[in-house]
Amino acid sequence: MIMAFFGVPVVAVLLLGLAAAASAQLSATFYDASCPSALATIKSGVTAAVSKEPRMGASLLRLHFHDCFVQGCDASVLLAETANFTGEQTAFPSPNVNSIRGLDVIDGIKAQVEAVCAQTVSCADILAVAARDSIVALGGASYTVPLGRRDSSSASLSEANRDLPPPTSDLADLVGNFSRKGLSVTDMVALSGAHTIGQAACTNFRSRIYGETNINAAYAASLQGNCPRSGGDGNLAPLDVSTPNALDNAYYGNLVSQRGLLHSDQQLLNGGPTDALVRTYASSAAQFSTDFSLGMVNMGNIGVLTGAQGQVRLNCAKVN
Numbered sequence: 001m002i003m004a005f006f007g008v009p010v011v012a013v014l015l016l017g018l019a020a021a022a023s024a025q026l027s028a029t030f031y032d033a034s035c036p037s038a039l040a041t042i043k044s045g046v047t048a049a050v051s052k053e054p055r056m057g058a059s060l061l062r063l064h065f066h067d068c069f070v071q072g073c074d075a076s077v078l079l080a081e082t083a084n085f086t087g088e089q090t091a092f093p094s095p096n097v098n099s100i101r102g103l104d105v106i107d108g109i110k111a112q113v114e115a116v117c118a119q120t121v122s123c124a125d126i127l128a129v130a131a132r133d134s135i136v137a138l139g140g141a142s143y144t145v146p147l148g149r150r151d152s153s154s155a156s157l158s159e160a161n162r163d164l165p166p167p168t169s170d171l172a173d174l175v176g177n178f179s180r181k182g183l184s185v186t187d188m189v190a191l192s193g194a195h196t197i198g199q200a201a202c203t204n205f206r207s208r209i210y211g212e213t214n215i216n217a218a219y220a221a222s223l224q225g226n227c228p229r230s231g232g233d234g235n236l237a238p239l240d241v242s243t244p245n246a247l248d249n250a251y252y253g254n255l256v257s258q259r260g261l262l263h264s265d266q267q268l269l270n271g272g273p274t275d276a277l278v279r280t281y282a283s284s285a286a287q288f289s290t291d292f293s294l295g296m297v298n299m300g301n302i303g304v305l306t307g308a309q310g311q312v313r314l315n316c317a318k319v320n
């Protein structure tokens, strides 16, 4: 037998390595035996919420992103702040506080899932599936969601403040931010296409519409009407001025005509290395759709807890 260092057989080392890899592996069929109605239950909850309010699809998609970028996709974002527990929901200035939405919708879906299969389906998986179902409800392409994530028993406000990208980010910041999560530049540009739905508050685009030059003048003027130089911080504008409630590639066409709402959006097409990819997505809905789905699966794999790690929370807002 070939011996590795310290006399441990190579075969044993290889097997251990395989076991570690297998436990970190998600699987699309994870709930097929333990909770066959899980996916249909989540889908009906999402479909109902999005038909009541289309923006909710955007809010649910963003929740999954904000979950995955802090401690990995472990539902840490859902843990509520209490007198003796600091959560991520107060992350400031822009990422979470007064901004994330849809916690009540997830709680409602979780209650329905618990009613059909007690303590089986994790909140982290519910977020991942709800993001996909939101995309589909708003006209985006479907994709298979790998499952088997477990929920954390902790949250990290400091990591939320550090790792959720602010709208003031330049291109190099965005590339670095995504790369620290193991995501490529292509993932970053494709996932930014999520800003084809949903809304942003005046406070997040004010400096762009009054101070920047790489913005279409008529577009800036129209935004200024509802976002004064001072006051109106919470006034909303659609992230995609062309088709605000459709998960399509119009976001990239907006960038080509300098109608990106956030400073960080327009950074993707500003004479730099990602210009070409933005133009590709602007002209090819199919290419965008393929890369966006891949990006969502890659994002959904960040730092997942699997196997015996973590827990399946009974209530997404509280540790068991």
Ligand code: HEM
Binding pocket: 055, 057, 058, 059, 060, 061, 062, 065, 094, 098, 099, 100, 101, 165, 166, 167, 168, 169, 174, 191, 192, 194, 195, 197, 198, 199, 200, 201, 202, 204, 239, 262, 264
């Ligand atoms: C590339 C770096 C990103 C930055 C700097 C960024 C920043 C922001 C900001 C500032 C808002 C507006 C929040 C508010 O005013 O309340 C927003 C909204 C949104 N973001 Fe991002 N984001 C980024 C990437 C992503 C990614 C990767 C996704 C999902 C895959 C995403 C999905 C969304 C959605 C759907 C909304 C609208 C939410 C709603 O209407 O409730 N964002 N983002």
